[in-house]
Amino acid sequence: MNAIRVVFPSTVNLLCVWHIEKNILANCKPHFESQEDWTTFLSTWNQVINSEDEQAFNQALNFVGPLYKEKEKVLCYIRNTWLPFKERFVHAWTENCTHFGNRVSSRAEGAHAKLKQYLQVSTGDLHQVKNKICLAIDNEFNEIKTQLSSERIRVPHKCDNYFFKELITNVSLFALRELLKQYEMVKYGTMRSTCTGHFMASMGLPCAHKMISWKGKVIPLEEIHTQWRIDGRVLVVPEVGETNGGEFKRLVHELEDKYQEWPLSQKECVQGKISQLINPSIPLVLEPNILPHKGRPSGSKKGTTSTRRNASKFEIQHESVAFVEVLVIIVEHARAKVRQM
Ligand SMILES: [Zn+2]
Structure with a gap:
């Protein structure tokens, strides 16, 4: 967090809510006698995390304090370890930042x-x-x-209507599904009466409330954040430029075909030689010799x-x-x- 503050000063640094919960489990659960008490505590804590604005957050906290006043260690842990970072995981703050639905670190962990x-x-x-x-x-x-x-080329069945006309094949399937959920809230009247603005701010997509204002029109493509736009995205590595003479081209192709079959060491050697041909000032860089070492440093794990x-x-x-x-x-x-x- 300290490094991010220095290197990316304008970045919002969120904390993974899954890991916070795991740490709360490890540090607080031993202070609860029954599973039922623990479950109640956890759902109360989740209410704190899901507070939609600062007022709701303070209310939820004021509720937790007296309720668990006998569990001083639990309250102390929450107060000292997590509350100083509330802006990094409580909805009241996190949902105003464009996190595209990433509240946990699982994507980074998957990678x-x-x-x-x-x-x-x-x-x-x-x-x-x-x-x-x-x-x-x-x-x-x-x-x-x-x-x-x-x-x-895919058009999801439920999006195959006039309202989504500008979006299909131009917006990612994930974003279309998110938009569809908002659309269905309008259709079945299940949305909240007031708009918190959180969905639009965090996802970069129009919410159910915004959709109502477009009744009878199409969802405008420019209302979709570039994160979800697939229309203008070109993922093509540029081809090698045209060369003079067919013979040179033929040789390069032949080299390329053979190259695929060579062992790694030979590939590296050839790469070095070609680099030198292209730019003679670049010295040929080879894998350094591995020197025999004096054994493992004391205290390090074996093998x-x-x-x-x-x-x-x-x-x-x-x-x-x-x-x-x-x-x-x-x-x-x-x-x-x-x-x-
Ligand atoms: Zn809304």
């Missing part, structure tokens, strides 16, 4: 788990790790391209190749799965991809 499948061990050298990460990103990139092409970080308190107690830090290197590679687009 991390996928990356770990490629990395396999924690002992790869920088070159191996870099190659595996690039492979992971290339594969992911291709998957996204395939999904995008399929979304551009571990695990990529798992140290567990949090709730994970030690519940043997739950590990969660993540996102590697800067992935972001850098992804950025390079986007620049190519």
Whole structure:
């Protein structure tokens, strides 16, 4: 959080509500005798988190205090550990920021788990790790391209009406489903009487209240946040420019075909040579020699190749799965991809 404040000063840094709940479970549940008491406490806490404005938040807190006044340790934990960060997880504040529905860190964790499948061990050298990460990103990139092409031709049955005319095939399926939920609230009259503005602010999509004002017209495409727009998105890596002479082209193609069959070491060697041909000032960079080392530093664990970080308190107690830090290197590679687009 300290780093984000410095590096991305205009960014809103939310906290994962799933992890907060897990930590509350680990720290507070032992103070409750019965499961029923615990469940009641948890639902009261959820009311605090789901408060729609500051007033509702204060009311919910004023309710919790006297109710659990005998459980000083629980109240202390909540007060000191979580309440100082209320703007990062309580709806009254978080729903005014454009988080596109991400209130938990599971997407980042999913990406991390996928990356770990490629990395396999924690002992790869920088070159191996870099190659595996690039492979992971290339594969992911291709998957996204395939999904995008399929979304551009699909029209969800329930959206096949005049109101969605401008949006179908131009907006992602996820966003269409979210819009459909709002549309059905209008249709069945199940929406709230007043608009909090939270849905539009957090999702970048028009809410049920806004839809009413467009009755008889179509939902305007420009009301959809660019996050959900798939019409203008071109995920094509530019082709290599035209070359002079068919022979040169033929040689390059032949080289490319053979290249696919070569072992990694040969590929690297050829890459180095080509780089040198293109830019003679670039020195040929090869994998550094691995020097024999003097053994493991004292105190380090024996023979571990695990990529798992140290567990949090709730994970030690519940043997739950590990969660993540996102590697800067992935972001850098992804950025390079986007620049190519
Ligand atoms: Zn609304």
